[in-house]
Amino acid sequence: MGTHVIKMPDIGEGIAQVELVEWFVKVGDTVTEDQVVADVMTDKATVEIPSPVSGKVLALGGQPGEVMAVGSELIRIEVEGAGNVGAGLPREEASAVAAPAPEPAAKPAAPAPVAAPAASTHQPAAIVPREAHERPLASPAVRKRALDAGIELRYVHGSGPAGRILHDDLDAFLAQPTTSSQSAPGGYAKRNDSEQIPVIGLRRKIAQRMQDAKRRVAHFSYVEEIDVTAVEELRQHLNKKWGDSRGKLTLLPFLVRAMVVALREFPQINATYDDEAQVITRHGAVHVGIATQGDNGLMVPVLRHAEAGSLWSNAGEIVRLANAARGNKASREELSGSTITLTSLGALGGIVSTPVVNTPEVAIVGVNRMVERPMVINGQIVIRKMMNLSSSFDHRVVDGMDAALFIQAIRGLLEQPASLFVE
Structure with a gap:
């Protein structure tokens, strides 16, 4: 029998260290070749680490939440044959290799990838x-x-x-x-328990990015209500006519189209700001980050070249990206490179929100809940479908007047949806 050491792989893009998020095996488990043994996280995405060999787990190299350098020892596995650790180790060192390492600190179980038979229950x-x-x-x-x-x-x-x-x-x-025994606890019962929850993995990355954005960006928000009756009628008409053959449309691809058209007039908003180098980059391509809430936290997959997509192609790509993000299958490339972000809480959108700018971008457009309300039009009270846009901007780069005019441009496009397609 021999020992095979799996080291933290070089994931690329100049990444020198990663965070160990979760183990899918423990000391004493038997693993098979290509079985996923751990999840690690870079600044951009979660990466699965498979085992290149079959054998028995001897030791784990870290605990969830620990930051590990590329090339450091991740896991030791006992294998048939010589393994990749040199023969003739001193007795003391050989004993240390075989000794089980302390098990990682207890943490809530998470679903294991399909490839890992050691799935948590x-x-x-x-x-x-x-x-x-x-x-x-x-x-x-x-x-x-x-x-x-x-x-x-x-x-x-x-x-x-x-x-x-x-x-x-x-x-x-x-x-x-x-x-x-499972009846609800009494509403007036005294409680003295407490629970400590480590902030690791995606939750840590979200916390770091939000804290960094609030610290660095001079946020200001602008809220405007939009009459979406006409664009909703158009959406329902298109779904009735072509939904079965081209796919159903939500409101999101219409919002994306409105952003694309409005950004032609306001290119300073489709930009990223390197505040250390003091350089603003205005982008011709509109890469829209679609804020997506999954079971594990918030991710922002990127709809690339939204300016070149039709309603249906953008709609299909939004669905694909959202499913990949929620299934923790989005690649690093799919989670990076956005130039402006669109965020929506759907039916839970509320009346007003103050979204946080997704740095290094300078703008985020937030969608609130759609409701039917009585409105006065030409002196008559009529029922219209109304929705607020709550959007935030980096005031270091975007002037208040430009931000307001940008949102007003989106409003005009959505209230007269034919203008979305006039070149």
Whole structure:
């Protein structure tokens, strides 16, 4: 028997260190060739690390949340044959190699990739003791599904990172038979427990990027309401006529088209700012970041060359990118290079929001909830579909007047949707 050491691979792009996010194996496990043993995270994406050999895990080289240098020892595996560690080790060193390393600190289980047979399992959907005012971590889609099903999320066990509640957790909760031992805790019961949740992986990257953006960017926000009745009628007409053959359209590709057309007049907003070099780069290509909330946190996959796409091609690419991001399958290239970002909370969009600029960009367009409201038009009260745009800008680069005119241009295009396609 021999020992095979897997080192932290060089992921490219000059990356010297990565964060160890999650182990899918533990000391003593048997692994097979090409089985994913760990997830690591760069500044841009999560990367799966497969094993090139089959064997038994002898030691793990780090704990989740630890930053490891490229080339450092990731895992040791006992293999048939000589392995890749030189023969003739001193007895003391050989013993150290074979000694099991301390297991990583306990953390909430997360779904394992399909390639890893050592997949983690969900805990029983027992009542989770949370205070009534405590807001469990969950994506908007999970919250909406729970609301529709009449489930209070504070009673659902979360198996995702940092205790985030996933769709699988709702399935487990619904499948669990109700017993007297699972009745809800009393609303007036005293609580003295506490829980420490390490901020690692994607959650750490999100925190760092948001903190950096708020620290560096001179944010200001601008809110305008838009009458989207006409563009909604057009969307429904196009879906009725071509939805089966070309795919269904949401409002997002219309918003993307409006941004593309408006940016022709305001190129200073389709820009990135290197504040260390003091250089503003205005981009001809419109690479739209689509803020996407997944079970593991917020990611921003990039719709490239939105200026060259039709409504349907952009719509299809938005769906593909969102699915890749939510499935943690988006590549580094798909998560980088945006020049302006579009963010929407869908049905949970609220009335007003203050989105954070996705640095080094200088603008982000936020979409709020669409509602029907009475409006006065030509002296008559009529029911119209209204929606607010809550957008933020980097005031170091974008003047307030230009930001307002940009949003007004988007408003005009959406309220007269034929103008979206007039060249």
